[in-house]
Amino acid sequence: MTVTRFAPSPTGFLHVGNLRTALFNYLIARKAGGRFVLRLDDTDPERSQERYADAIREDLEWLGITWDREERQSTRLDRYHAAADDLRAKGRFYEAFETPTELDLKRKKQLNMGRPPVYDRAALDLSDDARDALRAERGPGAWRFKLEHARIAWTDGILGDISIDAASVSDPVLIRADGQFLYTLASVCDDIDFGITHVVRGSDHVTNTATQIQIMSALDGKTPAFAHHSLLTGPQGEALSKRLGTLALRDIRSAGIEPEAVLSLLARLGSSDPVELRHSLDDLVAGFDLGKFGSAPTKFDVEDLRPLSARALAALSVPAVASDLAAAGVPDHLASDFWTAVRDNLSTRADLADWWALCRDGAAPVVAPEDVEFVAKARAHLPPRPWDASAWSSWTAAVKEATGRKGRGLFMPLRLALTGRQRGPDMATFMPLLQRTGFEDS
């Protein structure tokens, strides 16, 4: 059975980049009729916070992404201890005592000599006595996984055949000197134990994947299929993290973007499928295929969400927006007509309140100097209240006859006089909804 996972660390809010990873894994699992696991990678107690874990669930729920199982790494420490013992027993684990500053110095030296900054494995050559001495002097060391120096190759679901020379990578530290398990080990154990069959993550993880493949087989685990998607950049190609502030899911939500818009864009962006509005996750599942995605960095522009969101909003039924209509103050008996009139002119639900305020209170007429006389004449032909569906057409017909104006020259001044705005709903349906107008009062 296909099992995928989304493994955020609760150290911040989810952003569009995270969502892309989550969505890919979710869609793969759903399409295969498999399972989707939400795993909270909270091995770092300093940075992990419960409020972020809550926020992650909340953001996923807003989008309608559901998971079949939830795990958190902080509850699995025993398992990681066992894995560490296993690696030690197999001679793939060694203790190293360099301090961070010492390591930093080594790296700088290597760089200066034009050599790759790979850990020199000095700790591997330590005699037992030397090791004991260092431990007595500095306390426990960090534990590194001894990589087997060979080319590590796999067929990536997006990148294709790819390989990395293990010798170009440092032996990864899996346990810090203070005893904290690091992501690399925890992730491998979890992927094995939870039966993860497909790991889809950002291409910032490709080097991790190489080392994790070796750790997995050292632990006698079955390695899952890997796929690394491209990373999102801003519209200018700049790293997305620089503008993360505006790209957190919650910010997008509070900007009034509809979840369908977010899902529709992120499930397709970077693929050869056209981005088109889909109203449910199920619609997105159908044609989803990782193979349709390219490996080049993908430019993402938040502004692209707006037209999609407007379209998603316009497609909603009255019941779906009933609470928003009520909140905007629209009376129940007008709700349906009002929604029909304004639905195509909304950018977000928040606009509902503006349009209703206009209907309820009217707006100061806007009259261009050259239209003063024309508007005055039109005023004389304004049909008596109440206005029905034919009010606009009979009025404009009368004004047309009286003034000889037609087309834009006829309609735009009347729209401006009635609504004070150049843009808005179809006047024929909108006019009956105007409870009062500044135009009549003038």
Next chain:
RNA sequence: GCUCCCUUCGUCUAUCGGUUAGGACGCCAGAUUUUCAAUCUGGAAAGACGGGUUCGAUUCCCGUAGGGAGUGCCA
């Protein structure tokens, strides 16, 4: 510096050596026999550069330039 990945319309991409280089979003125009919006139709718009290989390269190879990522006792 080193390692990995990448480079086709503004953007996301199709093309598995021979195409009028296709689609989608955006943009522009027209239509909707009455406005803006919405909708529909149409249009403009592309193979980073330089070498090869080949009868023929967007496609294969090499190089250059550019972009992204990694190079953590973060995830």
